[in-house]
Amino acid sequence: MRRLFFKFLIILLFSFFIIGFSTVSQAENKTKSDHNLEITPNDFLFNVTNMKPGDWAPRTIVVRNIGETDFNYQMSLEQTGNDKLFNELLMEITSIDHMLYEGKLHQFNEISSRTLETLTEEELFVTIRMPNTLGNEYQGLDTSFSFIFTAEIEGSQNEVIIVEGNLGSDGTPGFKDALPKTATLIFNYLLVGFSLVIIGGILYGYHRRKDVRFY
Secondary structure, three states: OHHHHHHHHHHHHHHHHHHHHHHHHHHHHHHHHHOOEEEEOOOEEEEEEEEOOOOEEEEEEEEEEOOOOOEEEEEEEEEOOOHHHHOOOEEEEEOOOOEEEEEEHHHOOEOOOEEEOOOOEEEEEEEEEOOOOOOHHHOOOEEEEEEEEEEEOOOOOOEEEEEEEEEEEOOOOOOOOOOOOOOOHHHHHHHHHHHHHHHHHHHHHHHHHHOHHHO
């Protein structure tokens, strides 16, 4: 009887693990389907540590509408680091067909609202330049900023994605890349499931040793 009980316990633990994994996977799929705005890259657009006067850093960012509704989006900028270098840097933003912004980085507010139809994407080309007129007083400085993408979706709450930028002049210690935020509840369920299975196995082995009828 005890043998059957512990077999049932182990089967129950495995069933809990499988059901939990399936439930979380379904929840994640639902969350993903609820998102309309997608940005690539979605962590760092710039992470340059050795810029010198006259250097430039070109980057491409892709804005996607992965939802079922057309939306308008805007791109804005927020300074998060030192003023001195930030105020001198130049930036250009272009799309495939025309210039969206050209001027000082610190003077950029936002690009005009742009429409992105469902299941389409748009490439934006962003270049930041360090003027060749900057002197030695800018050596070793760094600055940071955030590009903020906001999708305005009719009948739904706005979606916001923030992409970071770090720039340093020659001699600046290297920046540490932020780790991607990939942790989900799946790993919690995996940990709980494996823990319960191990506990069940220990209990089963303990009772086998304690009761000679199990041999």
